[in-house]
Amino acid sequence: MTTAPQPGSTAHCAVCGTPVTEDAARCPSCGLSRPAARGSRVLGRHGLWLLAAALAVVYLTVLLIVAAAR
Numbered sequence: 001m002t003t004a005p006q007p008g009s010t011a012h013c014a015v016c017g018t019p020v021t022e023d024a025a026r027c028p029s030c031g032l033s034r035p036a037a038r039g040s041r042v043l044g045r046h047g048l049w050l051l052a053a054a055l056a057v058v059y060l061t062v063l064l065i066v067a068a069a070r
């Protein structure tokens with residue numbers, strides 16, 4: 001019971017799964033920046049909204065092209 005893993009103290013890289021520290025600047029294996037962020041802080045809100053906005057822009061662009069071609 002002395003070597004029980006502590007949930008939350010050890011994070012894993014979101015790309016390669018290498019155990020990293022919470023405040024690690026880069027993954028030692030794949031070099032990902034802030035590997036412990038796990039996307040909840042990086043892509044949690046702004047990233048998803050940016051992705052949705054980008055998809056909407058692409059969708060509207062294609063829609064305009066198709067509408068203009070007819």
Ligand SMILES: [Zn+2]
Pocket residue numbers: 013014015016017018027028029030031032035
């Ligand atoms: Zn990694």
